[in-house]
Amino acid sequence: MGEEADGFSDAGQAPGTEGHRQRLRDRFEQAGHEALADYELLELLLFRSIPRRDTKPIAKRLIARFGSFADVLSAPRRRLLEVDGVGPGVVQDLKVVHAAVQRFARGRVERKTVLSSWSEVLDYCRAAMAFSDREQFRILFLDKKNALIADELQQTGTVDHTPVYPREIVKRALEVSASAIILVHNHPSGDPTPSRADIQMTRQIVDIAAPLGITVHDHIIVGRQGHASFRGLKLID
Known part of the structure; x- marks a missing residue:
């Protein structure tokens, strides 16, 4: 109507x-x-x-x-x-x-040292993705000073799956001359608890990125019920 x-x-x-x-x-x-x-x-x-x-x-x-x-x-x-x-x-x-x-949430992250503005990063990730009805996979690319170089939505999938290609992620980090990355995706179910597939995929990205001098600072999962940080959960060293 x-x-x-x-x-x-x-x-x-x-x-x-x-x-x-x-x-x-x-x-x-x-x-x-x-x-x-x-x-x-x-x-x-x-x-x-x-x-x-x-x-x-x-x-x-x-x-x-x-x-x-x-x-x-x-x-x-x-x-x-x-x-x-x-x-x-x-x-x-x-x-x-x-x-x-x-745009407001992103503006609070841009031109700042991301790791010292962590609450703003989480606010931006939640605003951008937490309430989507499809899984999305986003990457924040950082320079040597951990300032944001680029923020790119890599994939959009179904209600419970997004295809992620670890080598393509690292390749893109090299293309934009990133020294570090933060992985972000959402769980439309609302529960941000990492799945076994999430953990395995993150480890693959870390293993490929590390020899090339690219640090994976964190993998954040956002949902209506909050967020989960792989570093906070000690799933990333």
């Missing part, structure tokens, strides 16, 4: 909508986003996408379908369009906000 659903067109407006909108704006201005529930923050965003309708029911349907504000922003376009009241314009606005979140 598109933005014309629920009996309201752009020519009309739900009774009492403007007063409700102003009260929600005032709460946001006075108390900040932490004072708002996920559906209320989403509702506030939808005000701009749907100017003449009550957006609360739409926001609640989106949260009920996907689970959280972050999940809504990360949801596939085709699934967002399945929600009553959501049309292409709404989806585009949600995706613009999602892109802005990722």
